[in-house]
Amino acid sequence: xxxxxxxxxxxxxxxxxxxxxxxxxxxxxxxxxxxxxxxxxxxxxxxxxxxxxxxxxxxxxxxxxxxxxxxxxxxxxxxxxxxxxxxxxxxxxxxxxxxxxxxxxxxxxxxxxxxxxxxxxxxxxxxxxxxxxxxxxxxxxxxxxxxxxxxxxxxxxxxxxxxxxxxxxxxxxxxxx
Numbered sequence: 001x002x003x004x005x006x007x008x009x010x011x012x013x014x015x016x017x018x019x020x021x022x023x024x025x026x027x028x029x030x031x032x033x034x035x036x037x038x039x040x041x042x043x044x045x046x047x048x049x050x051x052x053x054x055x056x057x058x059x060x061x062x063x064x065x066x067x068x069x070x071x072x073x074x075x076x077x078x079x080x081x082x083x084x085x086x087x088x089x090x091x092x093x094x095x096x097x098x099x100x101x102x103x104x105x106x107x108x109x110x111x112x113x114x115x116x117x118x119x120x121x122x123x124x125x126x127x128x129x130x131x132x133x134x135x136x137x138x139x140x141x142x143x144x145x146x147x148x149x150x151x152x153x154x155x156x157x158x159x160x161x162x163x164x165x166x167x168x169x170x171x172x173x174x175x176x177x
Contacts, residue, residue: 058088058090058092058093059088059089059170060087060088060169060170061086061087061088061089061141061148061168061169061170062084062086062168062170063084063085063086063087063148063165063166063167063168064166064167065082065083065148065150065163065164065165066080066081066083066163066165067079067080067082067083067162067163068080068162068163068164069162070130072131073130073131074131074132074154074158074160076130083163085098085099085100086098086099086170087141087148087167088106089112089119089121089141090109090112091112091114093109093112094111094112094113095109095110095111095112096109096112096121096139096141097109097110097121098139098150100137100139100163102125102129102150102152102162104121104123104137109121109123110122110123110137110139111123117143117144118141118142118143119140119141119142119143120138120139120140121140121141122136122137122138123136123137124136125137125152132154132155132156133154133155134152134153134155135153135154135155136152136153137150137151137152137153138150138151138153139151139163141167146166146167146168147165147166147167148163148165148166148167149161149163150162150164
């Protein structure tokens with residue numbers, strides 16, 4: 001009986017791996033999971049960077065933020081953690097919201113105003129937190145770079161950023177045009 005050489009086994013394994021990789025790549029391309037046409041991706045990126053990307057209906061954004069919340073009084077050591085949330089801007093209704101823990105929520109929207117590519121959403125408040133009265137909550141979302149900042153204003157005029165992060169436009173399936 002003739003012994004097979006290790007070189008034959010290596011070559012057969014390499015050929016099998018190459019055929020399997022090409023087959024999986026073809027399936028991914030056919031299913032639309034990957035795109036080899038750069039104009040599709042560039043067109044979508046250009047749309048996201050445009051200040052007019054909201055249109056009349058607006059849009060939802062998924063944001064990765066860092067939360068910095070005081071443990072007791074406002075000057076106490078903050079609890080810092082990461083979170084993911086959704087932000088909504090509705091230019092036609094001149095309102096906006098985020099999945100926050102303060103006053104601006106999807107059921108209690110704030111007033112939206114645009115300054116260039118930056119969206120400002122604010123809402124008056126009147127509740128006590130951290131031993132002080134909060135008079136206003138505001139968040140900003142820069143549509144150029146996705147920067148998100150949420151700020152609370154206290155009765156004595158001090159302001160504190162509670163959430164900071166970056167957002168990207170949320171696209172529902174189908175993902176390609």
